[in-house]
Amino acid sequence: MKHTWLVLFYMLIVGCGGAKVDQSTVLNPTNPKGVKGSVLQESKDNVQKSSLESVNSTVALNNLSKDIEATMTFLTSDELMGRDTGSKGIAKAADYIQNVFQDNNIQPYFGSFKDTLENYSDGVAYNVVGFLPGTDPKLKNEFVIIGAHYDHIGLISGTVEDEIANGANDNASGTTTVLEFAKYFGKQKNNKRSLIFALFTAEEKGLVGSKHLAKKLKDQNIDLYAMLNFEMVGVPMIDKDHSLYLTGYELSNLAEVSNKYAGKNLVGFLPKAKEFNLFRRSDNAPFHDEFNIPSQTYSSFDFTNFSEYHKVGDEASLMDFNFMAVIVKESIPMLEGIVNAQVKEVKYN
Template identity: 80%
Template sequence: MKHIYVAFFSFLLLSCGSAKVNQSTVLNPTNPKGVKGSVLPVSKDAELERVKSKVSAKALSVDIEATMIFLTSDELKGRDTGSEGIEKAADYIQNMFKNNNILPYFTSYKDTLENYNDGVAYNIVGFLPGTDPELKNEFVVIGAHYDHIGLISGGGDDTIANGANDNASGTTTVLEFAKYFGEHKKNKRSIIFALFTAEEKGLVGSKHLAKTLKDQNINLYTMLNFEMVGVPMINKDHNLYLTGYELSNLAEISNGYANKNLVGFLPKAKEFNLFRRSDNAPFHDEFNVPSQTYSSFDFTNFGEYHKVGDEASLMDYDFMATIVSETVPMLEGIINAPIKEVKYN
């Protein structure tokens, strides 16, 4: 796949550079209404940047789709905690970390849950040290759960709850963040990338990791969780909402670094107390630092929650690519800020 995109990109570059006069135009700023004859040619450099941007966005969308298709394949049988299927997902995540310069946080990537009664269960935890001599001692956890509910009845011949939106979408998003930071290493604070098991069993995996990190007395700045980000919200002026929106200034900080209205308030999230229902909650309980979840599931845009119909084919990969692209500057801003700007109210 990589070679295909290299060839495609090279073709576009050659096409853009072959014409003696570039036909693409922009409005003359002295004539904003664009009267005929008052247009200026776009420079070749600007056109090449535009082409590169389009190719990059498409490549990101394709990469996201490939990860999603694997995590939601029938071979993984719904990624139930302790199952052979979720072990294949864990191996995939570990390889993704390893191939993108993300170190194991513990002696291995696996953070095994003690005394789990239904098979062996483990979080997958990666680590990227900070680059600043002082800020590297502060940590940001970026997380999502990679388990789902496995096999269920009531779906006719299909019994596999593949869990695309819930939460292969969040897992894939975190893996894209890991790829970005692993390549660029532009993080002054240290980052823990945590993919949790047993969220569907009662946040068991995140409770285990939060307690372990608290026992280590790490200096946790904030925990940023991603849950169900596979489809866009309906009739909203923002792409994501934040659970516990009113509890902190995280939405304001997020939008400032994103340079747009990226994160908003969803009344249903407060009504159903979603702040307590995802993997951010154990970190809030253990550390009492801003620990919140970003999501785009608005109770009207996806009807396949915990059903066999939660399939990869229903996901909007261009939307997911947009989420990654718009969220990376936000994460960089939070991770690299000289002081701890995100605070509970």
């Protein structure tokens, strides 16, 4: 009888937890199979890490959006008087661009950031051209140009209250986007090929600035791989399954390569772009003419989403800074892939 009571007492102690139990095995409704506690903890850690990364990503995107807004606000301010080529207003924009380059480890490609156009008859005009050497011993001898025009049309007939065409979408948006790329690569310095960041003047006068630079670089006989231009990227397209379209879409495999590195359908085809031959109407065209290498423009202006083209109403207040931030974020891996590929993947058909 005494022995029986000892057995019962021992069983009671075990049942009440008096004996040592493997605490790493937890039996509860959320863990019915007794998954080891360390595994559960790892799962919790992964969830927390994912949540933290999501929060950090949101914060980073918000900060990027604010940076974009600040740049856009300055470039489209009345102080710059519409950034007409040769004007005092565009000179202030050029100084701003130069300061961004200097603050972010971007060097002048020529002796100065400001590359003056010869024989320009209406004031002094210059492109602003930055340079970031490539890190690969061989690939650094190949170049990729990332560009946009920073000029606009200045003063035009508007209302009594406003005659300044501030040019937010056209093309402070492209200029700001290129400056964000310069900031990123200037900080990371992870570009195997050499990068030229070119902000063109006199695009509105007939692509004068880009013609000047294309000829000057051709005379230097540089090994130019691609010219990637950004034009009017301030507002999202309507009812499209991609965020940007590519001018001259059918001429090369650039859209396919871009989407591969972006990891999504970032770049698509816009029939109107072909109909209006936009391939010939932006700063990519002179590089195509001089080098016969893939030279194309990314844009989100789809002819239905923005009605203030070349009007005084092209103001920063109409721009979608969050959209622009997403474009920058999603374009960076695209650019990294193109710039760092071991072979020249982008080719004309």
